[in-house]
Amino acid sequence: xxxxxxxxxxxxxxxxxxxxxxxxxxxxxxxxxxxxxxxxxxxxxxxxxxxxxxxxxxxxxxxxxxxxxxxxxxxxxxxxxxxxxxxxxxxxxxxxxxxxxxxxxxxxxxxxxxxxxxxxxxxxxxxxxxxxxxxxxxxxxxxxxxxxxxxxxxxxxxxxxxxxxxxxxxxxxxxxxxxxxxxxxxxxxxxxxxxxxxxxxxxxxxxxxxxxxxxxxxxxxxxxxxxxxxxxxxxxxxxxxxxxxxxxxxxxxxxxxxxxxxxxxxxxxxxxxxxxxxxxxxxxxxxxxxxxxxxxxxxxxxxxxxxxxxxxxxxxxxxxxxxxxxxxxxxxxxxxxxxxxxxxxxxxxxxxxxxxxxxxxxxxxxxxxxxxxxxxxxxxxxxxxxxxxxxxxxxxxxxxxxxxxxxxxxxxxxxxxxxxxxxxxxxxxxxxxxxxxxxxxxxxxxxxxxxxxxxxxxxxxxxxxxxxxxxxxxxxxxxxxxxxxxxxxxxxxxxxxxxxxxxxxxxxxxxxxxxxxxxxxxxxxxxxxxxxxxxxx
Amino acid sequence: xxxxxxxxxxxxxxxxxxxxxxxxxxxxxxxxxxxxxxxxxxxxxxxxxxxxxxxxxxxxxxxxxxxxxxxxxxxxxxxxxxxxxxxxxxxxxxxxxxxxxxxxxxxxxxxxxxxxxxxxxxxxxxxxxxxxxxxxxxxxxxxxxxxxxxxxxxxxxxxxxxxxxxxxxxxxxxxxxxxxxxxxxxxxxxxxxxxxxxxxxxxxxxxxxxxxxxxxxxxxx
Numbered sequence: 001x002x003x004x005x006x007x008x009x010x011x012x013x014x015x016x017x018x019x020x021x022x023x024x025x026x027x028x029x030x031x032x033x034x035x036x037x038x039x040x041x042x043x044x045x046x047x048x049x050x051x052x053x054x055x056x057x058x059x060x061x062x063x064x065x066x067x068x069x070x071x072x073x074x075x076x077x078x079x080x081x082x083x084x085x086x087x088x089x090x091x092x093x094x095x096x097x098x099x100x101x102x103x104x105x106x107x108x109x110x111x112x113x114x115x116x117x118x119x120x121x122x123x124x125x126x127x128x129x130x131x132x133x134x135x136x137x138x139x140x141x142x143x144x145x146x147x148x149x150x151x152x153x154x155x156x157x158x159x160x161x162x163x164x165x166x167x168x169x170x171x172x173x174x175x176x177x178x179x180x181x182x183x184x185x186x187x188x189x190x191x192x193x194x195x196x197x198x199x200x201x202x203x204x205x206x207x208x209x210x211x212x213x214x215x216x217x218x219x220x221x222x223x224x225x226x227x228x229x230x231x232x233x234x235x236x237x238x239x240x241x242x243x244x245x246x247x248x249x250x251x252x253x254x255x256x257x258x259x260x261x262x263x264x265x266x267x268x269x270x271x272x273x274x275x276x277x278x279x280x281x282x283x284x285x286x287x288x289x290x291x292x293x294x295x296x297x298x299x300x301x302x303x304x305x306x307x308x309x310x311x312x313x314x315x316x317x318x319x320x321x322x323x324x325x326x327x328x329x330x331x332x333x334x335x336x337x338x339x340x341x342x343x344x345x346x347x348x349x350x351x352x353x354x355x356x357x358x359x360x361x362x363x364x365x366x367x368x369x370x371x372x373x374x375x376x377x378x379x380x381x382x383x384x385x386x387x388x389x390x391x392x393x394x395x396x397x398x399x400x401x402x403x404x405x406x407x408x409x410x411x412x413x414x415x416x417x418x419x420x421x422x423x424x425x426x427x428x429x430x431x432x433x434x435x436x437x438x439x440x441x442x443x444x445x446x447x448x449x450x451x452x453x454x455x456x457x458x459x460x461x462x463x464x465x466x467x468x469x470x471x472x473x474x475x476x477x478x479x480x481x482x483x484x485x486x487x488x489x490x491x492x493x494x495x496x497x498x499x500x501x502x503x504x505x506x507x508x509x510x511x512x513x514x515x516x517x518x519x520x521x522x523x524x525x526x527x528x529x530x531x532x533x534x535x536x537x
Numbered sequence: 538x539x540x541x542x543x544x545x546x547x548x549x550x551x552x553x554x555x556x557x558x559x560x561x562x563x564x565x566x567x568x569x570x571x572x573x574x575x576x577x578x579x580x581x582x583x584x585x586x587x588x589x590x591x592x593x594x595x596x597x598x599x600x601x602x603x604x605x606x607x608x609x610x611x612x613x614x615x616x617x618x619x620x621x622x623x624x625x626x627x628x629x630x631x632x633x634x635x636x637x638x639x640x641x642x643x644x645x646x647x648x649x650x651x652x653x654x655x656x657x658x659x660x661x662x663x664x665x666x667x668x669x670x671x672x673x674x675x676x677x678x679x680x681x682x683x684x685x686x687x688x689x690x691x692x693x694x695x696x697x698x699x700x701x702x703x704x705x706x707x708x709x710x711x712x713x714x715x716x717x718x719x720x721x722x723x724x725x726x727x728x729x730x731x732x733x734x735x736x737x738x739x740x741x742x743x744x745x746x747x748x749x750x751x752x753x754x755x756x757x758x
Contacts, residue, residue: 165640167639167643415748415753415754419753419754420753422751423751423753426751445714448644449644449716449733450543450637450640450641450644450646450716451716451718451733451735451753451755452753453640454633454636454637454640454755455753455755457636458633458636458755459755459756
């Protein structure tokens with residue numbers, strides 16, 4: 001008889017992986033602003049997210065404990081001096097997804113930190129959103145993130161978005177002699193006596209040296225790692241040990257740590273992405289009750305009857321009731337090591353071997369389309385950038401295999417948030433899909449376009465260079481996969497421009513993939529969302 | 538990288554006034570009480586006509602409108618231009634105009650104002666904004682007095698595009714790398730001729746054109 005410990009281990013590892021049998025239920029798959037309900041071929045391996053970990057019972061108590069028992073630094077209260085200049089740098093709206101139910105964990109952290117600052121005579125405090133080249137958050141989004149009280153006390157003079165293009169607002173900390181590598185950060189941050197970084201670790205890629213190295217940097221600094229070469233050398237964005245992207249951020253981060261005193265407060269979340277009413281989406285379809293099936297069908301019907309923009313608004317308005325599973329504080333590296341451990345504990349599902357064909361359901365949201373449209377480039381980045389990289393160094397799909405994405409791949413862009421994406425998609429992609437060629441020929445032009453810079457600085461637009469970064473982000477998936485098929489693509493030209501095939505249905509996509517890989521090709525479905533990462537053995 | 542320029546329409550794009558405001562200032566600073574009253578009343582009475590003509594055709598409007606300058610002395614027009622800039626144009630500059638121009642300058646664009654207004658009235662503004670050049674209408678003067686006629690070609694509509702093209706050829710600039718900014722569909726030709734057009738504070742027609750052609754849309758107001 002197996003000892004209890006072994007059985008427990010077996011249960012933990014295997015229960016998230018289900019092999020489709022003859023009587024298996026159809027799978028509920030994200031398909032943009034709606035869902036597909038699809039029967040999968042017998043033998044298909046379905047990888048489900050782990051159930052949400054239990055949250056800490058008292059978030060503020062956990063924050064206080066963490067800042068009083070930090071890793072590799074003195075407690076926060078011991079670092080505070082009356083009259084000092086302190087800046088809290090805060091992760092932006094790109095994490096978590098969807099935005100979490102209020103109070104946001106960033107608000108909880110700030111309430112504790114700001115109270116401590118006030119008690120210690122630290123009055124010169126600024127709150128800066130680490131949006132890097134992301135869009136500026138709107139006032140409403142900023143208020144929601146930190147709560148009314150903090151917003152009223154700090155906005156707009158002492159609570160604002162980082163501006164990577166402010167010629168007077170950036171300070172260079174280091175520069176290689178040839179000038180090809182620059183470490184530059186926000187001036188207020190550089191001139192602060194102490195920086196408190198307020199992090200939300202949604203996926204393992206977040207946090208650590210990336211927080212400061214990316215969040216408050218400028219284009220010149222980001223070029224060192226946001227490029228096709230670095231991406232190609234990264235086996236997974238989610239595993240620092242296999243990520244050239246992380247290594248380069250680490251070099252920049254260490255340079256920052258040499259010049260500035262940064263106290264990191266990192267938080268890990270569980271994957272309770274769906275609240276009451278839609279919480280059945282956490283379950284395996286095998287575990288659906290009659291009520292769950294009814295709710296799912298009703299939701300699907302309602303979403304299908306709504307115009308897409310209305311469906312998007314409805315879905316975006318449902319906050320995620322994430323729980324905080326851990327709070328860690330202190331110096332960059334030891335703090336992040338603890339966060340990563342907790343993050344993997346939530347997300348990683350061990351699986352045996354790669355698959356010839358992998359299905360990624362694409363939802364309505366991405367880090368770059370909160371309250372906006374998941375345009376074709378973002379569909380690409382979700383499939384070939386993020387989901388392809390949700391592993392610990394070995395992709396779920398075999399080299400040369402087929403990736404199937406379920407999404408309508410509509411030709412819709414948000415001119416407010418993504419103006420430069422429109423030009424990139426319509427002007428650059430018809431000419432070339434080669435990331436290196438795109439970088440050499442177009443990156444500077446898009447990055448420096450005065451209109452895009454203006455829209456980034458004064459509007460709510462992503463930086464002009466951002467669509468190129470999105471294209472680089474998918475480079476690993478593009479180089480690895482033999483074919484990409486978008487199942488349910490509603491037009492021909494979007495998949496064609498992206499270099500993909502399209503089919504009307506998932507069944508047809510699987511047939512085409514089998515035609516490419518052979519009739520005995522193995523198939524896996526990464527049943528996202530909530531978030532799940534694979535550890536391929 | 539080839540040399541490039543950023544071409545800016547002025548009225549409604551960088552500042553919230555138009556040629557009528559400028560002329561109204563001259564009318565109200567005529568020198569004598571009678572002159573002021575006469576020109577101001579005539580201008581005020583003609584506003585509905587101006588609006589109708591502008592809506593119909595910018596070229597006709599300009600030709601018609603500049604007749605109102607007939608008889609004004611060149612010296613006075615130039616000297617009043619400085620005051621007019623301080624009193625009328627400077628307060629009307631959009632808050633974000635400077636940032637937009639500075640950004641273009643930082644990336645190596647030559648700054649060129651392209652306006653249907655008269656050159657003497659725009660010179661102080663061009664100097665204030667740090668423009669490298671200006672393409673503007675030129676009033677004909679005879680014996681030091683304005684004739685009310687503009688030296689052709691009148692800078693408007695398609696002629697703005699021609700002027701920009703000629704300017705690029707003359708200065709050795711790559712037209713396809715140049716930026717163009719305007720608020721009005723009447724500048725469609727100017728925006729089409731450059732490689733990087735942008736609609737700024739666009740009217741309804743231009744907004745719809747910009748949406749159709751995927752041009753960026755800025756709001757400087």
